[in-house]
Amino acid sequence: MTTTAVMSRAERATRTVTEFFDAYRAREVERMVECCTPNADFRYVPFEVWTRQRVIHGDGKVCTVGKAIWVSLIDSFPDLTNEVLSIHSDEDGNVAAEVTIGGTQSKDFGVIACGGGHYDLPHLFLFHVDSDDLIDDIVCYWDNVDWKTQLDWLEVD
């Protein structure tokens, strides 16, 4: 009997999410994506880029928007790391994870010009993990005021 056979769905979902953050901590984006279904949904709630014409949201699919944001983040913060503080999961595959993400800036990221600053920022990730133990939905919350302030960027937009 495999370990998976005796694990509850909540325990398996927690394991998948733990593997996701292990891959993120190793800055292995392909492995992060492999934790997800090919069509997994993605929403980084605070991610808003306001231009003259329109507002770009961090909303779409893991394989497109999510992957691009993770690659860009790791490019700008090459020592990006995370610490998982708590994981709460249910028997329907829902998972909430409180995570601190931090890194040292080496390139501009979006509107945040590179000043070489370091940040450590609380995040709340919400996942749904399907019955095949793959993530099919990622939502994330954090506070951009805290992030920008740590990086000495004081413009709201």
Next chain:
Amino acid sequence: MLSENDDLDFGRALVHKFFEYVQAGDPDAILGLTSAEATITLVPLGIRGLMANEGVAYFASLASAFPDLIVRIRRVFTATDGTAVAEVTIDGTQAGEFLGVVNQEKHFDLDQAWLLKIGPDQQIVAVTGYWDQNQLYRRLGVKRLDRITITALEQSATV
């Protein structure tokens, strides 16, 4: 004795009650759902304290600044460890100073996520809120994070 499903239903019902009272601007009713020592952590505000003190103060100020506040619950689940997780959208029209931002009568909407830890006595023992304060400032007309009140005042003067 409650079954696991009863616990999950109870968690969902408690979340709905909690946000019903937030929308109604009734901190005393919110407190009625919590244990005496219940804590609150408002992550974007750097506030950690007791629901009876910091919690009441925050929810009272929210209700005072946005008297037409609407709280829409978008997603709820209750984890096996007794933590209820809720995604909500709050929206309203500013009618008074809020967190240092002067009133420009702007309408805002803001997505938030909350963790409500439910104790063995079926009361909330810990409340944690996450949102992006930058989105709130943007919607209320703030331009710079080091001049939250001043930039809003300047904008009022030019309108």
